[in-house]
Amino acid sequence: MASRWADDEADKAEALRRKQDKEEKKRLKLQKQQQAGEAARAAKEASERPAKRRRLSNSEDATTEDTARTPKDPEKERKLLRFEGGRWAPCHHRSNFETLNHIEEGSYGWVSRAKDIATSQVVALKKVKMDYNQDGFPITALREIAILQKARHPNIVDLKEVVSGDTTEECVLVMEFLEHDLKTLQEDMHDPFVASEVKTLLRQLAGGVAFLHDNYIMHRDLKTSNILLNNRGQLKLADFGMARYIPPPSAPLTQLVVTLWYRAPELLLGTPNYGTEVDMWSMGCVMGELLLKTPVLPGTNEVDQLSRIFSLCGLPEEKSWPGFWRLPNAPSLKLPRGQRNKQSFDRTRFPFLSGAGVELLSSLLSLNPDDRPTAKAVLEHDYFREQPKPKPSEMFPTFPSKAGQEKRRKQSPHAPKRGDAPGLGKVDFSSIFSAQEEGEKGAGFMLKMA
Ligand SMILES: Nc1ncnc2c1ncn2[C@@H]1O[C@H](COP(=O)(O)OP(=O)(O)O)[C@@H](O)[C@H]1O
């Protein structure tokens, strides 16, 4: 019989080995469980994580998975990732351009035709006139540069760059060159534009103005000499010296804006608040001028201007223009009593214009600014849908360019200068009205000093 001690010893050793085996198995099992848990967690996280980090380059070695998950259009992707910082570089010098001929000396600058020596491209240069009575850089030029840089549109002249001259005071705007402005062109034409051509021009004008107004910009000096035309029948707005962003309501605005012949009645009557409607009035004047080949309302001063306006568009009435009498300069007008009801548009001045055309023109020339259509509404007007349809730009006739020749001289008023007296205050009413009393009676009404 084996001794109990011996059994005990053997049993003990056997029990210890079994215990160790058991513990080892337990440890292995726990380890396995831990590993499985970690793998499951990792898998879960992977499925919840956003679909890969965005690729930062367009390099060819990107994985196919990357390519599948990032946008295919590289332009879109670039737009997402572009952080534009300001870039500083010296202006080009004026000497990079060779002057070909002078075009015009305007109120705020000298314009000439020039050639970019490096590229042989013909451009228009507008040298800013420094106003030595005022401190600093002229505000008109600052506004023109700032607004032209933002206003990129097929019907707005393209500002290419601004160059400097030998002195810091020489600042020149480099713009695309267009062969004509509508004023000089019409002065040289034998006959007015035909109806389909007027429509082509007017539609482009309304397109440019609609873009400006959509972007909260008022031009404030629309007139035929500020509207350019190239020999491909493309019209572009120019001269943004008077332009500005629309301010918040009730912010003060300069009243002395827009060249007299194209100035809206509310401005002549000294309104403290006005809006894009002043451009729509000017557009009406331009439309009439394109039809007649001559300015529609060529007033000699503010009072004469109002007199011509009332003669064409009728007299203002409280009913058709509520608040008219409360405008600052309105009390100084005495409107003839017997004629008060004359407030219709005198369409006999435009005998060849269709019904839709008269409707458009008379609505643009509404005395009450609220009755004028927006530029967008003009684009939708029936006038452009009826026969004759607007002539395609590429079919537009070409004309010899005066801007490509010697300097021209014109007889028409300039944009108002800063510092001129606004409104009717400084006009000698008595002499003007005494002259008009006789002359204007025939037109069906007269204006008198109160
Ligand atoms: N980009 C241009 N291409 C051709 N002629 C131009 C151009 N810009 C202006 N002009 C001509 O110069 C004239 C004066 O330019 P404008 O910008 O109106 O200056 P101002 O502020 O002095 O009136 C215009 O009436 C037009 O005849």
Ligand SMILES: [Mg+2]
């Ligand atoms: Mg001008």
